[in-house]
Amino acid sequence: MLIDVHCHLTAPEFEGKVKEIIERSVEAGIRVIVTSGLGYEDGLKALEISDHRIVYPSIGMSPYILKGHEQVIDLIRRESKKIIAIGEVGLDYWYVKNDEERAEQKRIFREFIELSKELDLPLVIHSRSAGKYALEILFEMKAERVIMHAFDGAAKYAVRAVERGYMFSIPPSIARSQQKRKLVKRIPLENLLLESDSPVLSPIAGQINYPWNIVVSAEWIGRIKGISIEKVIEITGDNASEIFDLKL
Numbered sequence: 608m609l610i611d612v613h614c615h616l617t618a619p620e621f622e623g624k625v626k627e628i629i630e631r632s633v634e635a636g637i638r639v640i641v642t643s644g645l646g647y648e649d650g651l652k653a654l655e656i657s658d659h660r661i662v663y664p665s666i667g668m669s670p671y672i673l674k675g676h677e678q679v680i681d682l683i684r685r686e687s688k689k690i691i692a693i694g695e696v697g698l699d700y701w702y703v704k705n706d707e708e709r710a711e712q713k714r715i716f717r718e719f720i721e722l723s724k725e726l727d728l729p730l731v732i733h734s735r736s737a738g739k740y741a742l743e744i745l746f747e748m749k750a751e752r753v754i755m756h757a758f759d760g761a762a763k764y765a766v767r768a769v770e771r772g773y774m775f776s777i778p779p780s781i782a783r784s785q786q787k788r789k790l791v792k793r794i795p796l797e798n799l800l801l802e803s804d805s806p807v808l809s810p811i812a813g814q815i816n817y818p819w820n821i822v823v824s825a826e827w828i829g830r831i832k833g834i835s836i837e838k839v840i841e842i843t844g845d846n847a848s849e850i851f852d853l854k855l
């Protein structure tokens with residue numbers, strides 16, 4: 608099954624085109640799209656466009672936005688039966704260089720991890736330029752159901768996360784990223800997922816990305832591991848159903 612475990616259908620780039628994009632995705636063979644709402648307003652929109660048949664919602668916030676997380680936590684609690692994951696949440700040391708703000712990011716991140724345990728929902732983790740630090744916190748807090756999305760850290764850290772059963776979702780930007788290819792080489796297929804992160808992380812820099820480009824991720828994983836694309840789609844689909852507990 609082709610499952611896009613992480614994208615943003617509510618992004619401004621897709622305004623007025625969501626229905627069409629979902630239709631084209633289904634034509635391309637995609638079975639499930641997990642759309643991630645960022646913040647309270649966008650979280651509401653993600654809930655609104657989800658049909659729980661093809662499109663499922665996840666709610667989180669960009670880690671570099673430090674305001675309004677209480678409201679997002681309330682929304683997740685209130686809608687916990689409707690969402691299938693908390694995320695994206697995490698750390699971003701690329702945008703935020705200041706120590707005080709980084710400490711605040713960590714504090715908020717811990718609250719989301721706590722919440723994921725309380726509600727027994729998987730976490731989708733954003734960890735731009737902070738892979739090692741995000742994993743340290745997740746390990747320390749004994750988070751179990753974890754998807755590291757578009758992980759940009761070193762493969763050696765990823766291997767430690769694999770030992771704990773963490774999953775890694777691979778975006779189509781693998782077509783232009785040596786780091787992502789190294790990552791795929793080191794991570795077993797049983798710990799890999801496909802994500803588009805559309806509208807960003809397209810296979811070609813500067814272009815708008817779409818959910819169906821997860822096929823590009825699948826092709827690259829197959830090429831690197833020397834297995835068929837069908838096998839990649841089958842196993843990553845099983846992995847996604849399992850971590851999200853999808854009853855398909």
Ligand SMILES: [Zn+2]
Nearest residue numbers: 613643695804
């Ligand atoms: Zn994202």
